[in-house]
Amino acid sequence: MRTYINNINNLEDGSIIEIDGWVQEIRKIKKLLFLIVRDNTGSVQVTVKDNMVKNYDSIYNISRESVIKVSGKLNKKSISKSGVEILANEIIILNTAETPLPMGVIDLVDVDFDTRLNNRFIDLRKPENLIIFKFESELLFGIREYMNKNNFIEVHTPKIVAAATEGGADLFPVQYFEKRAYLNQSPQLYKEILMSSGFDRVFEVGPAFRAEKENTVRHLNEFTSIDIEMSFSDDETVMRMLENAIAYSVNRADSILGKELKGLGYSIEEVRPPFPRIEYSELINYLNDNGFKLNFGDDFSPEAMKFVSKKYNGFYFITKWPKDLRPFYTMPDDTNRNVTRSFDLQLRDIEVCSGAQRIHDYNMLENSFNEKGLNKNNFEFYIKAFKYGMPPHAGWGLGLERLVMNLLNLSNVRESTLFPRDRSRLSP
Amino acid sequence: MRTYINNINNLEDGSIIEIDGWVQEIRKIKKLLFLIVRDNTGSVQVTVKDNMVKNYDSIYNISRESVIKVSGKLNKKSISKSGVEILANEIIILNTAETPLPMGVIDLVDVDFDTRLNNRFIDLRKPENLIIFKFESELLFGIREYMNKNNFIEVHTPKIVAAATEGGADLFPVQYFEKRAYLNQSPQLYKEILMSSGFDRVFEVGPAFRAEKENTVRHLNEFTSIDIEMSFSDDETVMRMLENAIAYSVNRADSILGKELKGLGYSIEEVRPPFPRIEYSELINYLNDNGFKLNFGDDFSPEAMKFVSKKYNGFYFITKWPKDLRPFYTMPDDTNRNVTRSFDLQLRDIEVCSGAQRIHDYNMLENSFNEKGLNKNNFEFYIKAFKYGMPPHAGWGLGLERLVMNLLNLSNVRESTLFPRDRSRLSP
Structure with missing residues (x-):
């Protein structure tokens, strides 16, 4: 039976064990x-003596990153760095790695990001990745x-x-048999x-596609x-749902992986809702009071958000965005029709989630199509x-990769x- | 506070409650x-008397499928069919439905499937859907x-x-900026x-795209x-993982929803692994003994599978498929190179899952590309x-919709x- 390397410490000294890696x-x-043999849970020293394994000569000449199965005796009083080693009795070579490797796994040499991505299969072997x-x-x-606990139905649209x-912008065209189609930018219309x-509560996790030409560290x-x-x-209700879901899931993941994360240089702060709520117009004023020059209706520049994140350095909501900055399906505010019942969730200076009360009245939706210059005939199904x-x-809608990027x-x-x-x- | 309709029975007679539907x-x-007001959990009678609600006249003229919020007193000794009613004190009309409806929700009139799908938003209101x-x-x-319990990492490729x-067949082309791309048929190559x-165990749930021209009741x-x-x-290991995952999840879902399913005419049988394993060649012989005329290498016709499902009327595996019927990445059998270490999971006459031991040796893979007439240069990244x-x-790989179709x-x-x-x- 295979032992995962992070379980070795739980075994008794002298146990006969088998590892793959x-x-x-x-x-x-x-x-x-x-x-030093690595699996997905850690690494351990395997000590090989001439007279102990049949195929000693092949093992002696093995290349780095080859895949092996090791059987041997656990020595927990080893003089090796970690104090633990496996004294090999049998080593089976499951696959031999060619040399040289296109990039190293543990070498400290800096490799540019393109090389890493071109060789992602090796890059992902690094425990920190x-x-x-x-x-x-x-x-x-x-x-x-x-x-699931809150009775949401998971759907696939x-x-x-x-x-x-x-x-119409930012769409990837698809040839669907004889028809022209597109890759969906978001499940928004289907969720609605x-x-x-009468599905009452739905959630979906799936790919979304944006043909944006921007090529920054935040764009996919x-x-x-x-x-x-x-x-x-x-x-307000879905904002509470969001902050509670994030708090629950981040704290849960940290309780499972916190130690491993810390060992690899990551630290997660405990998330405690409720998150601060700041109105868009408040933020405009705050920035203008601090030397920025912004008008109502402007979006925030990365510089502005960097400045804001000095004050709010965790999660916070920016609420009541101007109508012009939000999509057609966003509900206007009851008292001020120029702003909307919308919000962004920010983590420090980065937006990770966008949401709102939606328009549910047919006539209001029709007007909104007109105001945005959209042709409602294209949206008949909706x-x-x-x-x-x-x-x-x-x-x-919450971007998973962006959330993880910012949490870590x-x-x-x-x-x-x-x-x-x-x-x-x-x-x- | 809103009460969901299936919770009403847990409340005391005379309670003041609020429902939406x-x-x-x-x-x-x-x-x-x-x-009769319906939400996602059930339906209940709301009784409205002239002198009890302010907007009685509007309510009197309300159209079917309009959305309302009702506040009232729970009467558990009602003479209505279910013995329960809400005596309305206040009814707010949240949205009025136009008349006539494009199709009914509870009408017993048969509607063809195309009309149902064209009006899917109403069709899905039926509790049985x-x-x-x-x-x-x-x-x-x-x-x-x-x-998750078995340490699989969920990934998105x-x-x-x-x-x-x-x-090259059955692909949907995508215009990816200046480049020609495709929608992925399966995450196979990325999982590998x-x-x-070194991810050790991964699983993924996501859309897969097949530009197959077949338009049957089993194809999407x-x-x-x-x-x-x-x-x-x-x-064998992943077959065990599959049968145990299916048994766990089907029995769990049935324990949560069994009563509701039964009330709507569905019944789920308990799933008990291990599932029978039948070799492809055994099945060929069995069918030939029963009047079919099949050669080694033939695929099974729907008629043949209907016949087989008389004998095997639950889940079963068909194993060791001929090489020619399986994709290039499938591992040949150790003893008979014409068959593969592959399997299909069947539920009665329908295939719901396909899997195999994969080739992990580079040279064997290269040969397999050649044998299948594929150009390995297109697969450099893999x-x-x-x-x-x-x-x-x-x-x-398991098709979710097909599995659900067959279970129900x-x-x-x-x-x-x-x-x-x-x-x-x-x-x-």
Whole structure:
């Protein structure tokens, strides 16, 4: 039976164990061979003596990153750095790595990001990279657990669509048999249709596609969107749902992986809701009081947000955005029709989530199409659902990779994306 | 505070409660008005008397499927059919439905499937349709829980790709800026790359796209694929993982939703692993003994599978498929190179999952490309991962909608798909 390396410490000295993994380092002292073997949970020294394994000569000449199966005796009083070693009885070579490697796994040589991404299969072997995706997986599991407990139905809506969600720009065209179609920018319109269907609460985790030409450290052309929509609800209710889901899932993931994260140089702060809520116009005033020159209706520059994040250095909401800065389906504020019942969730200077109360009245929606210069005929499949019993509803969309990037203080969203798609990258 | 309708029975007679929902039925006996109000959990009678609500006249003229909020007193000794009613004190009309409805929610009139799908937002209001997606959601949650407990990392691999997973056919082309790209047919190649990265165990739930022209009750051009891949593992190990995941998740979903499912005419049988394993060649012989005329290498016709399902009427595996019927990455059998270490999981006569031990040796993979007439240069990003330390691995891909279709005995896979995409349908 295979033992994962992080379980070795729980076993008794002298146990006969079997591990599977990659040969990370090789040291030779005369005829004594020391291999550092790595699996997804850690690494351990394997000591190989001439007379102990049949195929000693092949093992002696093994290349780094080859895959082996080791059987041997656990020595917990080893003089090795970690105090633990496996004295090999049998080593099976499962696959031999060619030399030289296109890049190293443990070498400290700096490799540029393009080389890393071109050789992502090796780059991801680095424990400090693998842990990002363990964290992402646990984080998402926590979010799902929270949503499931709160009676959200997980749904899957189509990614090949006939119309643009947010207007005609930034769409990737698809040839769908004889028809022209697009990759969906967001599940927004489908989530809303499901509110009309009485699904009450839905959430979806799936790819979203944006043909934006911007190629920054924060942009991906394909990303994982976590979306919820909730009936008989409003902006404030879904903001609470959001902050509680994030607190639950981040704290849960940290309780599972915190030690491993810390060992690899990451630290997660405890998340404590409620998050501060700041109105857009307050923030404009605050920035203008501090030397910025902003008008109502302007978006915030990265510099402005850097400044704001000195005051708010955790999660916070920016609420009541101007109508012109929000999509057509956003509900205007009851008292001031120039602003909307919308919000962004920020982590320090970066937006990670966008949401709002939505318009549920058919006529108001029709006007909003007109105001935004959109042709409602392209949205027939969507607006029909508003004519025959659409309840009030609200929701949000959260970018998974961006959230992870910011929680772990990564410098590029590509670090929290297995195989990023950007302006110039379509492979691997 | 809102009460969901299925919770009403837990409240005391005489409680003042508030419900939100759709006006499903309207009966009028002189000035007495009886509304059946539906939410996502059930329906209840609301009794409206002339002198009890301010806006009695508007309520009296309300249209079916309008959305309302009702406050009133719970009467558990009602003479209504269910014995329960709400005596309305206040009714707020949240949204009025236009008349006539494009199709009814509770009318027993038969509506053809196209009309249903064209008006899917209403079609999904039927409790017997909504429950399919509640079941799908709980089923998937159970599978994820099982995978999470077994240390699988949930991953998201790109859907826009530069190369075909399974050869050049059946691909939807995408215009990716200046480049030609495709929608991914399966996460297969990416899952395998992650094995080379030492992720050890991954699973993914995401859309998969097949430009197949077949337009049957079992085919979708976009479906939800549940995929796993597992290192240092083999076909038998991942078959056990599959049967246990299915048993856990089906039985869990049934324990949560069984009563509701039964009330709506669905019944789920308890799933008990291990599932029978039948070799492909055994099945060929069995069919030939029973009047079919099949040669080694033939695929099974729907008629043949109907016949087989008389003998095997639950889940069963068909193993050791001929090489010619499986994709290039499938591991040949150790003893008979014409068959592979592959399997299909069947539920009665329908295939729901396909899997195998994969090739992990670079030279064997290169030969397999040649044998299948594929150009390995198109797969550079993939085969590179086999050169520098690829462990043995195995995995499978499971179609979510097909599994649900068969578990619930639905006659068409579109019934278990919210917004199906097929040869002719791209909307809603």
